[in-house]
Amino acid sequence: MILNPFGTADWMAIAPIVALAIASLLVLLADLVARPAISRYGAVAIGLLGTAAAAVLAAMQYGHVYAAFFGGFVTGGFTTVFEEIVAIALAGSLALYATLGDPKRIGGTVALMLWGSCGAMLMAGAANLMTIFLGLELLSLALYCLCGMVDRRGARESALKYLILSSTASGFLLFGMALLFGASGSVLLADLARPQLAANPLFWMGSGLFLIGLAFKMSLVPFHAWAPDVYEGAPLPVTAYMSVATKAATLAVFARVLYAALPAGTASHVMLPVWIVAGISMIAGNVGMLAQHDLKRLLAYSGIAQVGYILTAMAGGSALGLRYAIYYLVAYTFMNLGAFAVATAISGEHEEGARLVSYAGLARRRPWLAAAMTFFMLALAGMPPTAGFLGKILILATSADSGYAWLGGLLVAGTAISLYAYAKVVRAMYLPQSGDHHVADLRPIAPLAWISVTLCLIGVIAMTFYPLTPSNVLPLLR
Amino acid sequence: MRLRGDVNVLAPIAILLPLVAGALLFVLPDDPRLGKIYGTLVAFATLVVVLLARHADWSVRWLARPFTAAFHVGPTPIGWWLALLLGLCTLCAVAATNLPRQRSFVAQLLLLEGTMIGLFFARDLLLFAFFWDAMLIPVFFVLLGWGSHPATAWRYFIYNFAGGLLLLFATAAFGVIYGSTDVIGQSGAPLIGAWAPWIFAGFALAFLVKTPVWPLHTWMPATYADAPSPLVAVVSAVQSKAGLYGFLVIGLAYLPTYVARFAPELVVLGAISLLYGATVALVQPDTKRVVAYSSLSHLGLIAIAIATRNPLALQGALVYIVAHGLFSTALFLILGYVEEREGTRSLIRLGGLGHANPRLTGAFTIAALAALGLPGLAGFVGEIVILSGVYQAGWTWAVIVALIAIVLASAYMLRLLQDAMNGPVVDDLPVRRDLTWIEGLAVAPLLIALLAIGIQPHAIMAAIAGAVR
Incomplete structure (x- = not known):
């Protein structure tokens, strides 16, 4: 007879994930029962309620470190923080679905987004290789479908491209995991920190392949080429979600490996290629951004560089660096979601807000939206008075402190380049002679997008003047 | 009559008054006369507040890690004169304004004044860097909206932003080494160590771009020629002094050996x-x-x-x-x-x-x-x-x-x-x-x-x- 090996505490540890799963089933059930189909607001409302429940449940575990499922899933400050970031990203993207997307497919879309977030939250707390892979695949599978959830050639291209390239990366990741398992004889991340592994070539090969997989998911140069194409084709809310949630979940895995799952003294060697790649990403991402005429592509390249900034904060491996990385990630979440919310607010059926030409003369047609967009662009560029400014200075301070000043230097150079691209959007909105020929205001009222814009604005400003960073993010494993 | 406790709060008021009033002007009706009268009154009130705020000193904690930083405002003796100059120049510039879309222009001038008073009142290096970058934004918008060539706006913005980033990096490194950025106008020990020359280089480049000094001046002639006169008056009269002010309160005070070298x-x-x-x-x-x-x-x-x-x-x-x-x-x-x-x-x-x-x-x-x-x-x-x-x-x-x-x-x-x-x-x-x-x-x-x-x-x-x- 097999006894159930898991206690209540184990199930409580994944309560936020369960809440999301229940919400997604409810959406599907409501879609089945409702005639002819679930309404747009109904689906989004259930999704947002589920997200709120998950966020509350995650917040309750903040101070409570517990290794559930034989160490497969660890709760605690770090996990909570990343779960909350995923919840914010989910809420911000669901809000956009209140105005965009095919109404007939809204039920399935919202359900998939909730399931994908289950995967992202699983990655946030994953403490063994299997949980990492489970979470990653759950997230990725949902995203493949979501990318194609609209009748458009670009969307199908996006979905297929993402499927093929992301599966390849998963292959690298899985192979790396297999080698790591071979080296340590355990799937637990904690066992990877054993000192005798440092002499094992399997460990080095395994961690190399594993990091290539992660670098792909974080869209670091030279594994970045998928990001602009996939972002461009995917529906706006999915792009918003991908640009934040996927990054956050992958960064959570990366941070856990960096801070807790490497033999002492090997971190600076194992991770050196990642720092180099991060440095290249900061330059290449920002240079790539200069030539873009599509907001989604622009923000895709921007994301490539922004991940580089976040990695710069972690480069020293200090606790403070991790906190600043989280600070910047949260700020980035707000800025990006805000920018996408503005894009949604001026979009109709054809996602006009995704094209930069739609912003010509926006300052006259929609002064408040233009002001908000300006604010988010300045935040992404790191201008005051935004959290982007403070985040950059915290990252620079950490890089100077931890001996990775060269990354700080690349950050400065990359940011200087990026200003042109971000200010291009601002210029389009404010240049007086620019024409009004691309008027796209098909939906004059998009209340949830407006609320999202406002909340993101408040978030970015508040973080500037009250720079709270979570204090108990370490230890990452038990 | 001594009103010490009350005087201190004048420092943040001097900064916030033009900022809030400028932002408010955007929501007022777009009437050129109203904009000018309102702007002149605000600029005059700001000048009076600056005049009274000579000994003000006001501080609130901002960061505790990785270095301490504070929203510490209050003029240094040099900063007070510059703020006074700024107040007078802005007042004159607003009064002399006669442009299309006057209300928005006056609003941008007031925002510029607020950020620059912030710069001259900042007693914290991080706050200094904050206002240093913030003061570029109104000028950029004016150059976009009222300048004759958009290219000028780019040149101004990118040149000065690059300088601002160097300042930012130098400030971060300064904070890490010094432990605090709450240093302007205080008699702290000079900065020493292997990093000091690099920090000096960062500050110096940022200041030289802003001043500007040959060969970093190429943004300047086009900006001064293309922008509307009231803005140029303020930028050339006061904003260009920000770099020199930085040399005086940071370079000479905390990196004197490198200024000498x-x-x-x-x-x-x-x-x-x-x-x-x-x-x-x-x-x-x-x-x-x-x-x-x-x-x-x-x-x-x-x-x-x-x-x-x-x-x-x-x-x-x-x-x-x-x-x-x-x-x-x-x-x-x-x-x-x-x-x-x-x-x-x-x-x-x-x-x-x-x-x-x-x-x-x-x-x-x-x-x-x-x-x-x-x-x-x-x-x-x-x-x-x-x-x-x-x-x-x-x-x-x-x-x-x-x-x-x-x-x-x-x-x-x-x-x-x-x-x-x-x-x-x-x-x-x-x-x-x-x-x-x-x-x-x-x-x-x-x-x-x-x-x-x-x-x-x-x-x-x-x-x-x-x-x-």
Whole structure:
């Protein structure tokens, strides 16, 4: 007879994930029962309620470190923080679905987004290789479908491209995991920190392949080429979600490996290629951004560089660096979601807000939206008075402190380049002679997008003047 | 009557008043008269608050890690004079504004004033860097919205933002090493260590871009020529002084050994700016560009004075900073009036304005004489004290270069005066009205201040004490 090996505490540890799963089933059930189909607001409302429940449940575990499922899933400050970031990203993207997307497919879309977030939250707390892979695949599978959830050639291209390239990366990741398992004889991340592994070539090969997989998911140069194409084709809310949630979940895995799952003294060697790649990403991402005429592509390249900034904060491996990385990630979440919310607010059926030409003369047609967009662009560029400014200075301070000043230097150079691209959007909105020929205001009222814009604005400003960073993010494993 | 506790809160008020009032102006009805009257009243109120906030000191904790930082505001003695100059220049600029979409323009001017008062009131280096970047945004928007070439806006923004990033990096490194950025105007120990030269390099580059000093000046002539005169008046008079202010309160106070070590390089750059600016000003056909290049020249002289670290030269530098602010505001505002009336800035097409517009010509003459260093006006005091100090410090060749440039200054200022104001009336220029009393009132305070400082500069000179080690 097999006894159930898991206690209540184990199930409580994944309560936020369960809440999301229940919400997604409810959406599907409501879609089945409702005639002819679930309404747009109904689906989004259930999704947002589920997200709120998950966020509350995650917040309750903040101070409570517990290794559930034989160490497969660890709760605690770090996990909570990343779960909350995923919840914010989910809420911000669901809000956009209140105005965009095919109404007939809204039920399935919202359900998939909730399931994908289950995967992202699983990655946030994953403490063994299997949980990492489970979470990653759950997230990725949902995203493949979501990318194609609209009748458009670009969307199908996006979905297929993402499927093929992301599966390849998963292959690298899985192979790396297999080698790591071979080296340590355990799937637990904690066992990877054993000192005798440092002499094992399997460990080095395994961690190399594993990091290539992660670098792909974080869209670091030279594994970045998928990001602009996939972002461009995917529906706006999915792009918003991908640009934040996927990054956050992958960064959570990366941070856990960096801070807790490497033999002492090997971190600076194992991770050196990642720092180099991060440095290249900061330059290449920002240079790539200069030539873009599509907001989604622009923000895709921007994301490539922004991940580089976040990695710069972690480069020293200090606790403070991790906190600043989280600070910047949260700020980035707000800025990006805000920018996408503005894009949604001026979009109709054809996602006009995704094209930069739609912003010509926006300052006259929609002064408040233009002001908000300006604010988010300045935040992404790191201008005051935004959290982007403070985040950059915290990252620079950490890089100077931890001996990775060269990354700080690349950050400065990359940011200087990026200003042109971000200010291009601002210029389009404010240049007086620019024409009004691309008027796209098909939906004059998009209340949830407006609320999202406002909340993101408040978030970015508040973080500037009250720079709270979570204090108990370490230890990452038990 | 002592109101210490109440005085301190004036420092944040001086910053927030123009910022909030400027933002509020965007939601008020778009009426040009309303915008101007409102803006003038706010600018006047701000000037009064700045005047009263001389000893204010107000602080709230911002960061505890990785270094302590605070929203610490309150003018240093030097910063107070600069803020006062800014208040006066903004008031005059707003009063002289006569542009399309006037309400938005005045709002941007007020936002600019708020961020720059923040800069001069900041006692925390991080806050200084914050306002340093923030003050670029209103100028960028004005250049986009009112400038004649969008390319100018880009050049200004990207050049200065790059400088701002270096400042940011230097500030971060400073904070990590020093443990705190709450340092401006306080007598902390100088920064030492392996990082110090790099930090100095970051600060110095940022300051030199902003001033600007040759060869980092290329954003400046186009910006000064393309932007509307009231904005240029504020930017050239005060924003360009932010870099020099940074040298005084950060460079001299916390990195004095590096200022001393790199003094020859700084003096050479200053001397090149001095001569180059003067020579180009001599041949420019565009009135605003003449004044723009003359600014390059004058600021080069101030950069030399600061690099020598001689107390006398520094006293002269501060007087000259204020004097240059006053006469360049006056020059740009009056050239703006001319451009408005005649529709041209070309010295080839202008001429003989003095016959029809005696008041305009009179005001311009006073400002131009101050710029070329006529004794009795503020410019002369600044120049003579700087030259004595630089000579005292042993830089004889720099004094000789400066004297040549001063002769050239007389040449280009008189050329401006001669070609635009004097001479025969040009036939194809219709005769326009003379200065209205509002326009006259907008420049009168500047001219009076030039005379007052020319006679009694000691109060400003005293402010510099303690800045140098």
